[in-house]
Amino acid sequence: MKLFGFWRSLATLRVRIAMNLKGIERDEVMVDLMAGAQHAAEFRAINPQGVVPALIDGDGPPLFQSLAIIEYLEERFPQPPLLPADPRGRARVRGLAQVVACDAHPLIVPRVREYLERDLDADESQRLAWIRHWLGEGLRTIEAHLEDDADSGAYCHGDTATVADICLVSLAVGYRFFEGRLEEFPNAAAVVERCMAQDAFERAHPLRQPGAPHTR
Amino acid sequence: MKLFGFWRSLATLRVRIAMNLKGIERDEVMVDLMAGAQHAAEFRAINPQGVVPALIDGDGPPLFQSLAIIEYLEERFPQPPLLPADPRGRARVRGLAQVVACDAHPLIVPRVREYLERDLDADESQRLAWIRHWLGEGLRTIEAHLEDDADSGAYCHGDTATVADICLVSLAVGYRFFEGRLEEFPNAAAVVERCMAQDAFERAHPLRQPGAPHTR
Numbered sequence: 001m002k003l004f005g006f007w008r009s010l011a012t013l014r015v016r017i018a019m020n021l022k023g024i025e026r027d028e029v030m031v032d033l034m035a036g037a038q039h040a041a042e043f044r045a046i047n048p049q050g051v052v053p054a055l056i057d058g059d060g061p062p063l064f065q066s067l068a069i070i071e072y073l074e075e076r077f078p079q080p081p082l083l084p085a086d087p088r089g090r091a092r093v094r095g096l097a098q099v100v101a102c103d104a105h106p107l108i109v110p111r112v113r114e115y116l117e118r119d120l121d122a123d124e125s126q127r128l129a130w131i132r133h134w135l136g137e138g139l140r141t142i143e144a145h146l147e148d149d150a151d152s153g154a155y156c157h158g159d160t161a162t163v164a165d166i167c168l169v170s171l172a173v174g175y176r177f178f179e180g181r182l183e184e185f186p187n188a189a190a191v192v193e194r195c196m197a198q199d200a201f202e203r204a205h206p207l208r209q210p211g212a213p214h215t216r
Numbered sequence: 217m218k219l220f221g222f223w224r225s226l227a228t229l230r231v232r233i234a235m236n237l238k239g240i241e242r243d244e245v246m247v248d249l250m251a252g253a254q255h256a257a258e259f260r261a262i263n264p265q266g267v268v269p270a271l272i273d274g275d276g277p278p279l280f281q282s283l284a285i286i287e288y289l290e291e292r293f294p295q296p297p298l299l300p301a302d303p304r305g306r307a308r309v310r311g312l313a314q315v316v317a318c319d320a321h322p323l324i325v326p327r328v329r330e331y332l333e334r335d336l337d338a339d340e341s342q343r344l345a346w347i348r349h350w351l352g353e354g355l356r357t358i359e360a361h362l363e364d365d366a367d368s369g370a371y372c373h374g375d376t377a378t379v380a381d382i383c384l385v386s387l388a389v390g391y392r393f394f395e396g397r398l399e400e401f402p403n404a405a406a407v408v409e410r411c412m413a414q415d416a417f418e419r420a421h422p423l424r425q426p427g428a429p430h431t432r
């Protein structure tokens with residue numbers, strides 16, 4: 001499979017982790033978001049939205065949106081499962097994943113930060129406050145669920161990693177990147193630590209990808 | 217089932233349409249977002265994120281996030297299906313739904329508009345421009361898919377309504393509410409018109425709900 005991504009992209013990180021957990025081989029093409037390569041006609045032909053990730057499996061049309069891609073991988077390669085078996089459990093895991101992938105992360109992506117700077121004159125400290133606020137709100141919600149729900153376990157849902165953990169890790173990586181203090185969310189931080197101790201998560205990390213700065 | 221929503225909420229609209237299409241009875245509790253009822257401890261106990269919709273089915277814990285709720289309804293009540301049968305088709309429909317529910321709609325919800333006003337001093341015309349920009353970007357992406365993908369039909373995917381159409385309709389309703397011109401996206405506008413001619417879509421409309429202003 002061919003994955004179009006970028007080292008820094010948190011949505012690509014999610015797909016990378018899912019593929020690692022399921023042992024699916026990939027070639028990853030880096031679309032340089034910092035150089036604007038996502039806006040080129042060549043990439044728009046792959047994903048009209050002009051965002052990463054996009055995934056090509058065989059000769060099928062490109063798949064888009066990280067959670068849709070992960071559900072596809074789950075259906076095509078069911079082992080190990082990234083969703084629980086029961087509908088209520090699946091709903092909870094999908095809900096937690098969407099707290100991140102719908103309500104937190106899309107607010108801080110480059111196109112939004114650029115709009116804040118260009119159209120609303122937000123300076124760097126205002127943009128940083130914005131980023132930390134929305135990623136923090138996502139973490140606060142996940143933390144409340146981890147603390148209160150009977151289904152919480154060693155991971156977000158029970159004792160194996162699901163797509164909720166994949167999304168939580170992407171949120172935590174972003175929060176730390178923008179110097180947020182993950183320790184304020186102790187249950188979430190513990191799940192993230194447990195995940196990052198696994199090779200499938202660790203080698204998907206943005207700073208382990210080609211093109212990333214060597215700061216680790 | 218008990219649905220916690222609000223007449224104006226576009227995410228609640230999505231769940232309402234899905235329930236109507238599947239013929240699932242509901243009691244809808246209106247959480248007054250304009251009075252801040254979503255922040256009350258009473259509602260936070262139902263959904264810690266403090267947003268609508270939330271759904272309670274029987275004595276189970278509340279379900280949250282509109283797309284997770286719709287996937288749950290799809291698993292529990294498979295007829296009529298709101299997702300195609302094949303994994304690639306499901307991925308495309310979920311991807312289109314997420315273009316709306318992840319990358320467009322969450323940028324314009326009340327909590328974000330309040331942040332823009334309170335912390336970034338955005339005036340009303342700037343907030344309106346922001347809303348139209350992000351909803352418009354979502355429509356532009358859907359339009360490109362409808363125009364170019366072989367799988368497009370009378371609806372977003374083939375000739376029956378799916379969760380992609382549900383999401384597109386929620387986007388279109390919001391765009392019109394903020395005086396955007398849906399006609400700029402002719403393929404999307406045609407799908408929306410086809411949907412709104414159906415009772416299941418029409419009676420889910422925000423302005424048909426209790427508490428809505430009588431402006432239709």
